[in-house]
Amino acid sequence: MTASVKSWVGAFVLTSMGLLGPAVGCAFADDMPDQKTHMHHMMGETMSPEAPDEHAHAHVHSHESMAGIKRSTAIYTPPSITLIRDDGRSVSLPAELDDGRPVVLTFIYTTCTTICPMISQTLAQLQSELGGDRDKVHIVSISIDPEEDTPARLRQYAKKFGAGPEWQHYTGTVAASVAAQRAFDVYRGDKMNHNPVTLFRAAPGKPWLRMDGFVTAGELLSEYHDLVASN
C-alpha cells in the first residue's frame, strides 16, 4: 500500500469510527494497560528541575564499586613527548606528571558519549570531595582523539565538568597521543576500543595504581588517603 492510500484508509476508518460510535473504538483499547492501576502519579517522584547542574556534581551515597574494578600496580614510564595543554601551551608529559603532586590520570575524548562522561563525572565528584585538598592533587586527562580535541574543545569539555585549575586536559599530535597511551598500556588501536581506566600515583618515582573499570569517586578518595598517608 502506498503512503497516500494508507492515509485515506486511515481517514475513512476514523470517520466511520466516529459514525459508528464508541462501541467500535473500545475494541482497540484491549491492549492498553488499565489506566486505573497506573494512577500512582509519578509526579512526586519525578526528578525536580533543580537548577541545571552544569558541573554534574553528585553525592556519593555508597562506596560500593560498580561491577568489579580490577586493581593492579605497575611501573609506567611516561615518554618524553610534547603535549598541548588546554591553555594552549606546549608541555612535556613527564614534567607535567612530576611536579611533586599525586596524579590521577585518565584518557578521554570529548565526543565520547558512553565511557568518558562517566569517568569525567567521577573526577568531578572526586574534585568536589577533595575539598580543600583539591590543589594538592593533579588530575590529568589526555585525549585519545587529539585531532578533534583541540585546546578550545578541551576547555569546553573541562568547563562542563567544572574542572578546577588542578585538573588539566591535554592534546597534541596523533603520534604523541598514541605514545602516551602505549606508555600506560591503554592503547587499543581505535578510540572506539577504549575501556575505562584510571591511574593513580602518589608521588613521582612511585609505582602507579591501575584501576580497570568504572571506579567511583569514593574509591579514588580512599585510595588517595591511603597512598598519600603511606608515602
Add this chain to the structure above:
Amino acid sequence: MTWLHRTKCSLLRGLHFSRFRRFPLAGELIVTIVLGVFSAHGWAQPVSTTAGERVYREGILPSEATLWGQRQAGARIGGADAACVSYHRRSGLGSAEGSFTIPPIIGTYLFRTRAQNVQDLDLPHVPAGGAHRDAYTDETLARAIRDGVRPDGTELSYLMPRFKLDDETMASLIGYLKSLTSGSVAGVTEQTLHFATIVTPDADPVARQGMLDVLDRYFADKNAFIRGESPKLVSSRELMYRVTRRWQLHVWELTGPPATWQRQLHERLAAEPVFAIVSGIGGKNWAPVHAFCKEESIPCLMPNVDLPVVAETDFYSIYFSKGVLLEAQLIAQQLPARAAGSRRLIQIFREGDIGEDAANAMRATQSATGVDVVQVALKAGGTPREFANAVRSIGSGDAVILWLRPADLASLPAAVPKGSTVFVSGLLGGLENALLPANWRSIAHVTYPFDLPDLRKSRMNFPLSWFKMRNITVVDERVQTDTYLACSILAETLGHMLDSFVRDYLVEREEVMLSYRLLNGYYPRLSLAPGQRFASKGGYTVRFAEPQGTRLVAEGGWVVP
C-alpha cells in the same frame, strides 16, 4: 494505541504530500484534534510520541525540565548526557565501546523474545542484539526504565540509569520506541539497494564528469559478480540474512536557481526512493542539499564539496573536510608568526566563487586582532586590468591571501609585490598543479589540506590502478579518488551491517568504522564520532621547491587548527 498512532502517522504522511506540506504544524494540529476528539470518548489514548522523541533525543521532559537519571553509586546524569540517544543511538540499535555493549531498544527488539528476534527477517540484526531475555510489555518496560529491572527481575547493567518519568511521558517514550526504526526502508528491496548522487549546476563540469565515470564503473563492478537471485544465508549464530544485493545508482542533476533545489530533491526522492545519498558534487551552494538530507533523514555521505555546511549536530551529512574553511583556519593560525609585522591583510577572490566564503571566514578570525582586512572582490568575468590593479594594491608589509583558481593564478604578474607575505589556497589553486608564476612559487605559502604527494604515493597506487584498469580518464585526480573512497567506505560499512539496512544505522556505523581504515587516498587519516561530521581535520602548508614542476617542500608538519 499503536494502531491509532500508525494511523496518525499515515495521516500525517498523507498530509505531507499534500498542500499541508508547507504547514506541518497545521497538519499535525488537525490530526491531533481529530484524534483527540475520538480519544475523548475513551476508546483509546492516542499518545503523541513527540514528547517521547524529545526525551529520547534531547533529554528534555515535556515540562521543559531536564531529564535526570540515577545511576548506582549515586551518580546522576542529566540532559543531553542522559538522553537515550547518547547510548542507544539515533537508530535505537545500540552501539559498542570497548568491552561495553549498549543493546538495541527499538520496539521490535523489546517486545519480542530472543527466539523470535532471530527468526524475524524484518528485524535489523545488530551485534548487540542477542541478550537472553523475555519479551517486555508496556508495564515491564516502564518498570525497567524506572527501576532498572528486567521482566525476570534481574537488574539491568549498571551503566543504565533509572528514570522517574510520569505515566504520560513514559507512555510517549514507549510509543516512540515502538515507532523507532520500524517499518520498511525506502530504497531497499529484496535484491537491490538504491543510491542517489546529487550534482548541482554550479559544480565544476570537468570534475563532475570524472566523478560520474567513477561512480558508474564502481556500481558496475559491484554488480558484476551477482548472478541471479541471492539466497538467504544462515550464519553460525542462526541469523538469517541476505548479504548480496545489486547496487543501483540514480543521478540527480539539479537545475535552475538554488532556491528551487530542495523542492527538486524532494520530488526526486518521492519518485525514486533511495536508501542513501553517496558522493555527489557541488560548488558554492551545497546548503540546499544539506538541508534536504536533514529534512528527509537520509544519509548524505562524503560529497565532493570544498565549501561544506558546518553544522556538526546535523546528523545525516558527512563530509571529508571543511575544505576552504579549513584552509582559512590553517592560515589564521600561522598569520601571527609568518606575517608578524603586517597590519593589513588583503584577500583577493572572485565574486560568486567559494573563495568569497573563505575570505569571509578568514575575516571573522581577525576581528579581535587589530589587523586591517581588505577584501578585494573581483567581478566574475572581470577584466585583466581589474585583476592587475588588485595585485598592484598589495603593499610592502602586507599579508595577502589569494583565493583564486588556476586561470587567475596564471595571470599573476611575474614580479611579486615586494615585502609581502603571500598565502595561496591550495584547494582553489590546484594543489601541486597550481599555475603560479615562477617568482611566486618560491615565496607563496600554499595551504595543502591533504597528505603530501610523496607521503600518499603508496596509498594512491590502489585507486590509480583501478582507474587504469577500468579505463577511467583521470581528469581530476582528487575528486575522482575521493569519489572512489566514498564508495569504498560505503561498501565496507554496508558489509559489516549485514542486511540491517537502516539509514540512521548506516551513519552510525560509518562513524565507528571510519578510523579503522588505513588506505584513505588523499587523506592521512579519517575519523568520525557522534557529533563529528568532518572526517579529516588538518593540513600542511607547503612551498614549491622549484620554479617549475610539482615538487613541494613542507613548511612544518601536519597541523590541526
